[in-house]
Amino acid sequence: MADFVNPHAALAPLPEPLSHFARGVELPDPMEAPALRWGIIGAGGIARTFARDVPAYSSGRVVAVAARDQERAQAFAQEYGIERVHDSYEQLVADPQVDAVYVATIHPMHAEHALLAIEAGKPVLVEKAFTMNAAQARRIFDAARERGVFVMEAMWTRHLPHQRVLRQVLANGGLGQIVSAQADHGQYLWHVPRLTDPELGGGALLDLGVYSLSFIQSIAPDARLVSADGVLTDAGVDLANVAVLRAGEALAVARSNFSGRSATAAEVVCERGALELPLQFYRPGVLQLRTFGGENPDGDTVTWDATVPGGFQYEAAEVARCVAAGALESAVMPWADTLAVMELMDEVRERIGVH
Numbered sequence: 280m281a282d283f284v285n286p287h288a289a290l291a292p293l294p295e296p297l298s299h300f301a302r303g304v305e306l307p308d309p310m311e312a313p314a315l316r317w318g319i320i321g322a323g324g325i326a327r328t329f330a331r332d333v334p335a336y337s338s339g340r341v342v343a344v345a346a347r348d349q350e351r352a353q354a355f356a357q358e359y360g361i362e363r364v365h366d367s368y369e370q371l372v373a374d375p376q377v378d379a380v381y382v383a384t385i386h387p388m389h390a391e392h393a394l395l396a397i398e399a400g401k402p403v404l405v406e407k408a409f410t411m412n413a414a415q416a417r418r419i420f421d422a423a424r425e426r427g428v429f430v431m432e433a434m435w436t437r438h439l440p441h442q443r444v445l446r447q448v449l450a451n452g453g454l455g456q457i458v459s460a461q462a463d464h465g466q467y468l469w470h471v472p473r474l475t476d477p478e479l480g481g482g483a484l485l486d487l488g489v490y491s492l493s494f495i496q497s498i499a500p501d502a503r504l505v506s507a508d509g510v511l512t513d514a515g516v517d518l519a520n521v522a523v524l525r526a527g528e529a530l531a532v533a534r535s536n537f538s539g540r541s542a543t544a545a546e547v548v549c550e551r552g553a554l555e556l557p558l559q560f561y562r563p564g565v566l567q568l569r570t571f572g573g574e575n576p577d578g579d580t581v582t583w584d585a586t587v588p589g590g591f592q593y594e595a596a597e598v599a600r601c602v603a604a605g606a607l608e609s610a611v612m613p614w615a616d617t618l619a620v621m622e623l624m625d626e627v628r629e630r631i632g633v634h
């Protein structure tokens with residue numbers, strides 16, 4: 280522990296003029312959030328990332344896990360030093376040692392497992408895609424409102440420092456109105472069985488496109504779908520999709536595919552400057568600001584490198600702060616935004632013929 284360097288505390292300060300445009304931005308340190316004891320539902324791929332990163336880089340601890348298969352749950356607990364292994368998801372949500380639940384199962388199971396936690400009165404963080412459709416998302420939020428329980432979609436990306444700075448720059452308005460925006464998420468993942476199986480919630484949109492659409496929605500909350508197209512497999516899931524959106528005078532494109540690895544870049548162009556997340560916009564990374572105008576149409580660029588290890592520590596810390604404050608939802612990832620993105624995805628699927 281003596282050698283531990285808190286990566287958030289070691290972040291470089293914002294360079295000028297980014298610090299000027301982003302004035303007022305809040306970048307809370309995950310190590311300083313109230314300590315929360317997490318229980319994980321599902322001992323699969325993404326649960327591993329959470330179990331590794333949250334105790335390593337935030338004040339949170341993972342104290343319990345439950346999986347359908349006891350032996351797998353035991354092995355998972357041993358690997359990550361988790362004290363408590365439960366026979367069922369029901370037992371996990373009832374465990375008084377668990378302060379908050381992380382739903383890490385595949386998306387067709389999210390609604391059932393989120394509702395389980397809510398019924399038990401446990402704050403719950405639900406992996407993306409939050410649910411299979413907007414109707415399921417509404418059911419979760421209705422139940423959470425009724426029971427007075429905190430719920431948040433695990434769109435970890437929104438809590439990362441570079442995206443918080445980007446949104447603050449836009450909110451301050453120094454760059455003028457948004458002219459255009461784009462976000463693309465392409466991964467070489469077509470061989471992963473759950474991604475191509477319609478029964479398991481397959482399709483690029485629900486797994487990867489949710490990042491692109493959520494990014495566009497985060498900077499243009501009123502964005503509406505103009506058109507969409509997709510490439511489907513014989514089984515009827517989308518290998519690739521593209522959505523064109525409009526918010527007032529701003530046009531945006533959100534893309535995703537799991538046939539090929541793209542730069543996974545995002546960009547927002549405004550009247551007097553552009554903000555770019557040039558590589559892996561959904562992970563901790565680099566933010567570039569290019570300011571232009573007058574005699575300088577090509578502009579000047581400054582770069583802020585906000586790369587830190589992990590990333591899930593930021594969303595876990597947000598849950599901890601909200602729960603300590605008695606909030607039911609997060610202002611960073613509010614229910615209305617999750618619902619708006621789910622509705623956009625319903626509409627894209629309808630237009631490209633994915634059912």
Ligand SMILES: NC(=O)c1ccc[n+]([C@@H]2O[C@H](COP(=O)([O-])OP(=O)(O)OC[C@H]3O[C@@H](n4cnc5c(N)ncnc54)[C@H](OP(=O)(O)O)[C@@H]3O)[C@@H](O)[C@H]2O)c1
Pocket residue numbers: 320321322323324325326345346347348351383384385386388406407408433435473479485486
């Ligand atoms: N935030 C991110 O960066 C990120 C990255 C990847 C995935 N995800 C999201 O996380 C979720 C899980 O993805 P993953 O890659 O971790 O999936 P996974 O390893 O294939 O499955 C996760 C868990 O879901 C349960 N499960 C799997 N197949 C099932 C089935 N046929 N019936 C019932 N339950 C089943 C299992 O729970 P048990 O262990 O209890 O058996 C499994 O451990 C997805 O919604 C995905 O979109 C997020």
